[in-house]
Amino acid sequence: MRNILNDTLPELTAWMTEELGEPRFRAAQVWQWIWQKGARDFSEMTDVSKACRTRLAETARIVWPEVVTVQESRDGTTKFLLGMEDGAQIETVLIPSEDREGNRRWTQCLSSQVGCAMGCTFCSTGDMGFERNLTHGEILGQILVARAHLGDNRPDWPILRNLVFMGMGEPLLNLGNVMRALESLNNDRGLNFSPRRITVSTCGIEKGLRELGESGLAYLAVSLHAPTQELRARIMPKAARWPLPELLKALAAYPLKTRERITFEYLLLGGVNDGPEQAHQLAKLVSETVRGKLNLIVYNPAEGSPYEAPDEARVLAFEKILWNHNITAIIRKSKGQDIKAACGQLKAANKTLNT
Numbered sequence: 119m120r121n122i123l124n125d126t127l128p129e130l131t132a133w134m135t136e137e138l139g140e141p142r143f144r145a146a147q148v149w150q151w152i153w154q155k156g157a158r159d160f161s162e163m164t165d166v167s168k169a170c171r172t173r174l175a176e177t178a179r180i181v182w183p184e185v186v187t188v189q190e191s192r193d194g195t196t197k198f199l200l201g202m203e204d205g206a207q208i209e210t211v212l213i214p215s216e217d218r219e220g221n222r223r224w225t226q227c228l229s230s231q232v233g234c235a236m237g238c239t240f241c242s243t244g245d246m247g248f249e250r251n252l253t254h255g256e257i258l259g260q261i262l263v264a265r266a267h268l269g270d271n272r273p274d275w276p277i278l279r280n281l282v283f284m285g286m287g288e289p290l291l292n293l294g295n296v297m298r299a300l301e302s303l304n305n306d307r308g309l310n311f312s313p314r315r316i317t318v319s320t321c322g323i324e325k326g327l328r329e330l331g332e333s334g335l336a337y338l339a340v341s342l343h344a345p346t347q348e349l350r351a352r353i354m355p356k357a358a359r360w361p362l363p364e365l366l367k368a369l370a371a372y373p374l375k376t377r378e379r380i381t382f383e384y385l386l387l388g389g390v391n392d393g394p395e396q397a398h399q400l401a402k403l404v405s406e407t408v409r410g411k412l413n414l415i416v417y418n419p420a421e422g423s424p425y426e427a428p429d430e431a432r433v434l435a436f437e438k439i440l441w442n443h444n445i446t447a448i449i450r451k452s453k454g455q456d457i458k459a460a461c462g463q464l465k466a467a468n469k470t471l472n473t
């Protein structure tokens with residue numbers, strides 16, 4: 119039976135008009151019930167005719183990801199382990215923040231695949247290997263679950279403001295479903311997230327980068343993590359198959375909107391990529407090639423990790439060198455470390471224990 123969370127609005131409209139003989143506006147109504155009002159059953163759709171609701175219930179379902187566990191960190195970060203219909207499990211994380219005016223908001227870190235094929239050496243998801251791509255409904259279903267959780271548990275603080283595709287998986291390796299999800303996110307009759315509030319993070323995949331840029335549907339973040347091809351090949355061997363100079367050339371040609379900049383993620387691994395020489399190399403690389411800013415992420419070792427956390431003095435020195443080169447660099451401490459929700463720690467632990 120059709121899970122209509124997997125339909126974009128044009129797809130739902132085509133199906134409902136052609137197969138069910140409904141007028142086009144009916145699909146928009148159903149769409150709004152699903153994505154704006156969080157309806158989980160057709161019987162809730164009270165402004166849709168009873169005959170249509172009956173036909174929908176006979177031919178389609180609304181299947182949300184199932185919440186397996188919810189863990190809340192001391193800092194408020196909330197991690198969900200979600201079960202898909204076929205038993206696959208993924209994680210998604212809500213990260214709290216406050217802006218300068220004291221407005222509280224949440225950022226959701228979304229997964230795009232079950233596991234990941236890229237095998238970056240610092241990443242727990244990479245250890246899982248790749249299982250499968252997530253569907254349109256499974257990607258956006260993570261948001262439905264998080265929004266419902268906030269509505270039930272955080273009425274004082276209900277605003278889900280930003281989305282980042284930085285959870286499990288490499289989004290550009292699931293390009294079709296990620297692009298369809300971005301189109302649905304941008305639909306003002308659906309979840310209605312402006313592209314400025316969505317960031318897609320990639321480790322640098324050639325195929326799909328241009329398509330994402332030309333769509334204008336999200337901002338881009340690139341996981342760099344090393345200033346030289348040689349070091350990158352050690353830390354991220356599969357991503358580095360696309361050589362760094364070529365990646366940067368492609369990024370220099372990436373279509374950016376006015377004032378938009380590419381965000382580079384740089385995970386500081388103790389004694390590996392956090393030295394002053396690497397900071398100078400990184401500054402040169404970024405300033406010479408792209409309109410970009412840098413997020414410096416302090417690594418927090420996962421169990422059994424071959425890497426160590428960087429020394430605090432080295433982190434500060436690294437940041438200073440970048441600023442001295444007029445590069446915008448911000449140190450980001452990974453939140454949710456006590457519940458293994460920090461960068462590189464997502465693993466769908468229950469699933470892994472079973473395998």
Ligand code: SF4
Nearest residue numbers: 234237238241244287
């Ligand atoms: S860092 Fe991203 S691309 Fe690399 S293995 Fe982890 S999930 Fe995959």
